Amino acid sequence: xxxxxxxxxxxxxxxxxxAKKPLIISxxxxxxxxxxxxxxxTQLAATGKVDMLRAGIWKPRTKPGLFEGIGTKGLxxxxxxxxxxxxxxxxxxxxxxxxxDALAFDVDVLWIGARTTVNPFSVQAVADALRGVxxxxxxKNPVHPDLELWMGAVERLAKVGNQKIGLIHRGFASYxxxxxxxxxxxxxxxxMKRRLPDLPIICDPSHICxxxxxxxSVAQKSIDLDFDGLMLESHIDPDNAWSDAxxxxxPQRLAELLDGLTWRHETTDQQEFLTVLSKLREQINQLDDxxxxxxxxxxxxxxxxxxxxxxxxxxILQTNRWNEILERGIQKGNQLGLTRDFILKYFDAVHxxxxxxxxxxxxxxxxx
Numbered sequence: 001x002x003x004x005x006x007x008x009x010x011x012x013x014x015x016x017x018x019a020k021k022p023l024i025i026s027x028x029x030x031x032x033x034x035x036x037x038x039x040x041x042t043q044l045a046a047t048g049k050v051d052m053l054r055a056g057i058w059k060p061r062t063k064p065g066l067f068e069g070i071g072t073k074g075l076x077x078x079x080x081x082x083x084x085x086x087x088x089x090x091x092x093x094x095x096x097x098x099x100x101d102a103l104a105f106d107v108d109v110l111w112i113g114a115r116t117t118v119n120p121f122s123v124q125a126v127a128d129a130l131r132g133v134x135x136x137x138x139x140k141n142p143v144h145p146d147l148e149l150w151m152g153a154v155e156r157l158a159k160v161g162n163q164k165i166g167l168i169h170r171g172f173a174s175y176x177x178x179x180x181x182x183x184x185x186x187x188x189x190x191x192m193k194r195r196l197p198d199l200p201i202i203c204d205p206s207h208i209c210x211x212x213x214x215x216x217s218v219a220q221k222s223i224d225l226d227f228d229g230l231m232l233e234s235h236i237d238p239d240n241a242w243s244d245a246x247x248x249x250x251p252q253r254l255a256e257l258l259d260g261l262t263w264r265h266e267t268t269d270q271q272e273f274l275t276v277l278s279k280l281r282e283q284i285n286q287l288d289d290x291x292x293x294x295x296x297x298x299x300x301x302x303x304x305x306x307x308x309x310x311x312x313x314x315x316i317l318q319t320n321r322w323n324e325i326l327e328r329g330i331q332k333g334n335q336l337g338l339t340r341d342f343i344l345k346y347f348d349a350v351h352x353x354x355x356x357x358x359x360x361x362x363x364x365x366x367x368x
Contacts, residue, residue, distance in 0.1 A: 023229030045085035096129035181210020306358030
């Protein structure tokens with residue numbers, strides 16, 4: 001955690017606080033009635049597969065007039081569910097008053113939602129309310145794909161002394177997306193894992209998918225990426241839920257979904273496996289070195305092209321040539337088993353670096 005703290009005195013490592021891995025959190029999107037919440041939670045507990053109960057008490061909605069949560073009156077219901085099942089509870093908080101109320105009703109874990117993470121003022125207000133409070137807090141990624149906002153929220157909690165911080169990946173808003181409610185953009189939580197390896201991270205397939213059909217595949221993908229657990233929404237009568245009906249499943253269906261997942265390990269002590277893996281990784285290292293060497297040569301050629309264009313007063317961007325490169329790359333990539341999406345991202349990055357190199361050549365005299 002040293003990389004996110006500002007002074008050596010604050011550089012205490014944040015230990016993982018999960019009692020078990022994987023951690024399975026489930027419950028309704030919203031607490032609607034006491035009967036609905038108790039029935040859902042007791043059925044979830046009866047499956048023997050859930051470690052923590054969740055329920056939306058306060059629901060930030062896109063437009064006014066929609067169900068915005070039952071409010072504080074739902075907290076005694078959740079407390080009752082905890083007493084009946086023996087399972088700890090977690091709720092989303094977005095204001096200091098939410099924190100105060102949740103703590104008053106013995107909530108065990110808090111989480112900061114995506115719409116709050118995106119606002120540093122709100123995160124700081126929640127952090128200040130938690131100063132000196134020893135309670136685990138999960139932080140969902142911000143709505144938009146901004147890693148620094150996510151990191152900033154972690155730092156704000158760390159600076160008030162919280163030593164039990166976790167992350168929740170719930171996907172990111174993206175225009176034109178149809179497959180997911182919130183695109184997973186897996187490279188972003190992977191980068192957070194790289195930056196903050198000591199913080200647990202769990203996946204919220206319900207909000208990524210926005211439907212029931214994709215839950216298992218997204219959950220499995222997160223497991224394969226060594227996430228520490230799952231948060232899945234469950235309701236005794238999903239079709240008639242007051243919020244997010246399409247993405248909730250019954251407790252029985254949740255148990256079936258969890259049974260169908262393959263839980264993997266990050267590593268093993270089997271020597272044969274480690275030996276073979278080491279050899280394959282060395283091949284990767286050698287291939288990466290070759291790729292970087294070739295990219296360096298490619299950029300040298302790009303600079304030569306930039307100089308030639310400069311000498312002849314030709315613009316850097318040549319749209320027809322760029323389209324030709326893309327079409328050729330996609331065709332060649334397809335022959336090699338590379339996806340179109342990967343090829344486009346790769347050539348976008350290479351093209352941008354090439355343009356930057358040529359731009360420096362074009363404006364070398366001005367820079368000097």
